[in-house]
Amino acid sequence: MSTVSTRTAAPHAMDSAITREDVESFLYLEAELLDEWRLDEWQRLLTDDAIYRVPSNDCLDGSPEDSLFIIADDRERIRQRVLRVQNASCHAEWPHSRTQRTITNVRIAKVDGPLIHVAANFVCHRFRRPRRSYQYVGSLRYVLVHTPSGLLIRERHVRLASHELGELGSVSFIL
Amino acid sequence: MTERRPYIVDDPARGVFRLNREVLVSDEVFRLESERVFGRSWIYVGHASEVPNPGDFRARIVAGRPVIFCRSDAGDIRCFLNTCRHRGATVCREASGNARRFHCLYHGWAYGNDGHLAVVPGENAYPESFARGELGLRAPARFECYRDFWFMCLDETAPALIDYLGEAAFYIDLVVDQSPSGRMQVIQGTQEYDVRANWKLMVENSVDDYHLPSTHATWLTYMANSGVDVRPKLDQGLVLPARGGAIDLGNGHFSTDNVNYRGRPVASWIPLYGELAKAEIADIKSELVARLGEERAARVAGTNRNLVIFPNLVINDGSSVTIRTFYPTAPDRMQVTAWALGPVEESASARARRLDSFLTFYGPGGFATPDDVEALEMVQQGLSNWTDDPWSEMSRGMGKPANEQLNSDEHHLRTFWRRWNTLMEAS
Numbered sequence: 321m322s323t324v325s326t327r328t329a330a331p332h333a334m335d336s337a338i339t340r341e342d343v344e345s346f347l348y349l350e351a352e353l354l355d356e357w358r359l360d361e362w363q364r365l366l367t368d369d370a371i372y373r374v375p376s377n378d379c380l381d382g383s384p385e386d387s388l389f390i391i392a393d394d395r396e397r398i399r400q401r402v403l404r405v406q407n408a409s410c411h412a413e414w415p416h417s418r419t420q421r422t423i424t425n426v427r428i429a430k431v432d433g434p435l436i437h438v439a440a441n442f443v444c445h446r447f448r449r450p451r452r453s454y455q456y457v458g459s460l461r462y463v464l465v466h467t468p469s470g471l472l473i474r475e476r477h478v479r480l481a482s483h484e485l486g487e488l489g490s491v492s493f494i495l
Numbered sequence: 496m497t498e499r500r501p502y503i504v505d506d507p508a509r510g511v512f513r514l515n516r517e518v519l520v521s522d523e524v525f526r527l528e529s530e531r532v533f534g535r536s537w538i539y540v541g542h543a544s545e546v547p548n549p550g551d552f553r554a555r556i557v558a559g560r561p562v563i564f565c566r567s568d569a570g571d572i573r574c575f576l577n578t579c580r581h582r583g584a585t586v587c588r589e590a591s592g593n594a595r596r597f598h599c600l601y602h603g604w605a606y607g608n609d610g611h612l613a614v615v616p617g618e619n620a621y622p623e624s625f626a627r628g629e630l631g632l633r634a635p636a637r638f639e640c641y642r643d644f645w646f647m648c649l650d651e652t653a654p655a656l657i658d659y660l661g662e663a664a665f666y667i668d669l670v671v672d673q674s675p676s677g678r679m680q681v682i683q684g685t686q687e688y689d690v691r692a693n694w695k696l697m698v699e700n701s702v703d704d705y706h707l708p709s710t711h712a713t714w715l716t717y718m719a720n721s722g723v724d725v726r727p728k729l730d731q732g733l734v735l736p737a738r739g740g741a742i743d744l745g746n747g748h749f750s751t752d753n754v755n756y757r758g759r760p761v762a763s764w765i766p767l768y769g770e771l772a773k774a775e776i777a778d779i780k781s782e783l784v785a786r787l788g789e790e791r792a793a794r795v796a797g798t799n800r801n802l803v804i805f806p807n808l809v810i811n812d813g814s815s816v817t818i819r820t821f822y823p824t825a826p827d828r829m830q831v832t833a834w835a836l837g838p839v840e841e842s843a844s845a846r847a848r849r850l851d852s853f854l855t856f857y858g859p860g861g862f863a864t865p866d867d868v869e870a871l872e873m874v875q876q877g878l879s880n881w882t883d884d885p886w887s888e889m890s891r892g893m894g895k896p897a898n899e900q901l902n903s904d905e906h907h908l909r910t911f912w913r914r915w916n917t918l919m920e921a922s
Contacts, residue, residue, distance in 0.1 A: 374860055375684070376684035376685055376686055377685075377687070378590060378591075378684070378685045378687075379683050379684040379685070382683060382684055384847070384850060384851070384854075385843065385846065385847035385850065386682070386683070386843070386846060386847070386850075387682065387683045387684040387850070388682055388683070388684030388685070388686065388834065388835040388850060388853065388858075389684060389850070389854060389860075390686065390854075390858060390859050390860040391854065391860035392850070392851065392854055400717050400720060400721075400862075401862070403713075403716075403717075403720075404713040404714075404716075404717060404862055407712075407713050407716065409712035409713050409716075410713045410866065411710065411866045411869040411870065411873075412865035412866050412868065412869040413865075450876075483590070484685075484687035484688070485686070485687055485688040485689075485859055486687065486688065486689050486830075487689050488688070488859075489688050489689060489690065489691075489859065489865075489868055490688065490859040490860070490864070490865035490868055490869075491859050491860040491865075492859075492860070492865035492866075492869075
């Protein structure tokens with residue numbers, strides 16, 4: 321298993337431009353941490369006001385204030401979600417699912433001062449015993465913050481391409 | 496031929512209630528249920544608020560049948576089988592929208608949103624016997640509504656919906672009473688997910704509070720972390736943090752009826768809602784008291800209830816209000832649809848709180864539902880041993896008077912199985 325021991329995604333100073341390669345490295349690091357269930361390290365990629373959202377499949381452009389989402393976490397809810405999925409009593413994820421993510425089509429949509437709006441596509445394969453496999457396909461929308469110590473995630477929006485969750489069942493892990 | 500095992504063994508005198516596990520795995524039972532349970536019961540179709548304007552439609556599968564739930568140009572709510580009278584294709588292929596006509600893509604027949612056959616390309620080639628007026632979209636035999644909840648029934652001889660609901664109507668009223676105008680609405684955003692388990696396990700799971708401490712240990716931890724007292728009242732003989740009853744409502748319907756400890760957007764504050772929410776929740780409570788009186792306001796705001804309308808409609812009035820329905824696609828598989836419901840006049844802040852509270856517990860990304868799904872799928876896997884371990888034990892609480900049956904007993908589950916058994920044993 322490969323390891324990434326340090327956060328080296330954005331070694332640049334604040335005033336140097338972030339490149340797509342920087343963003344790609346950052347997203348690959350995040351995918352690796354999630355796939356390896358290194359969720360405490362993953363949380364260190366988040367700002368203190370980070371949000372994580374998965375809208376319902378039939379309402380991708382809604383707001384969690386007026387639409388039913390699948391996940392609409394603020395930073396505290398993310399912290400509690402991580403506590404939950406790390407607990408052996410989180411039956412849906414114990415033993416942990418094995419996941420393998422592929423991140424593609426990465427592009428910087430907009431740079432607004434220190435804020436970098438990023439879009440990407442993903443495929444996340446999830447496997448559980450016995451013989452269960454799920455294929456989550458969709459797009460990612462991030463708002464990243466360029467800080468002196470590197471990139472951080474302020475907003476993380478996951479949009480599923482399927483018309484309904486259907487055979488995907490649950491989103492019981494960090495998608 | 497040997498006599499088959501009964502579906503249930505129900506012997507109150509001996510305190511025995513056992514369920515034949517075959518009913519959760521059998522293809523034959525699955526086939527019979529389609530006719531004897533889903534073909535004879537009132538089945539939830541949709542809520543009036545989902546089709547507010549003339550021409551609005553929702554195409555959905557109701558108990559395995561593709562239907563169109565719509566509002567006609569005349570303003571009436573209608574339900575049609577989504578099947579062309581010509582060759583049988585579905586005539587509405589979008590999940591929702593607004594249409595004056597439903598067009599069959601195959602040969603171009605088109606129907607009005609009142610169901611009448613409006614267009615037949617090349618109609619002059621049909622013989623004189625062709626009865627266009629009789630070829631409107633088929634409707635289910637019965638289609639009736641209670642407080643904006645619309646149900647269909649495929650059995651022409653079924654009792655009226657209001658009689659079918661019977662005492663369960665009271666529990667629907669308690670939910671609708673959240674709204675000052677008596678009007679609730681389905682909120683946009685639909686959760687649709689499959690579970691690899693028999694549908695009847697979802698019925699049980701929706702009201703079985705016995706499973707909560709074990710299945711939902713992490714949700715209880717989360718609530719405790721947020722400042723809610725979730726310690727079970729063991730000195731009162733309870734496995735749960737508050738007392739709750741199990742109510743048999745007749746006709747196979749049943750509900751839990753629990754003293755609330757877990758917070759309610761309408762209207763019991765918990766720390767999760769934040770200090771800023773206190774004043775608004777107090778206002779909501781005051782409105783309830785002024786409109787309904789102290790006693791009923793306490794019922795609406797201070798209890799949470801999981802209601803099952805036989806066979807497959809669940810209305811959970813707990814951390815939020817959910818409408819959940821599900822139907823089997825195989826003995827070991829079901830498709831679940833869940834919506835959030837709220838008062839039409841709710842403020843933006845109260846609506847946001849309701850939706851946030853929903854996600855703390857319910858749904859595919861909630862802190863509880865995924866563990867329910869896991870539990871049901873584990874049951875289904877374990878049931879593969881049904882021939883060698885053929886009975887499920889369901890006697891919890893048996894022998895106590897009805898008014899002492901707890902939500903953590905299995906009285907309400909037995910209510911379901913007795914009704915199910917009666918329908919299945921009828922030929």
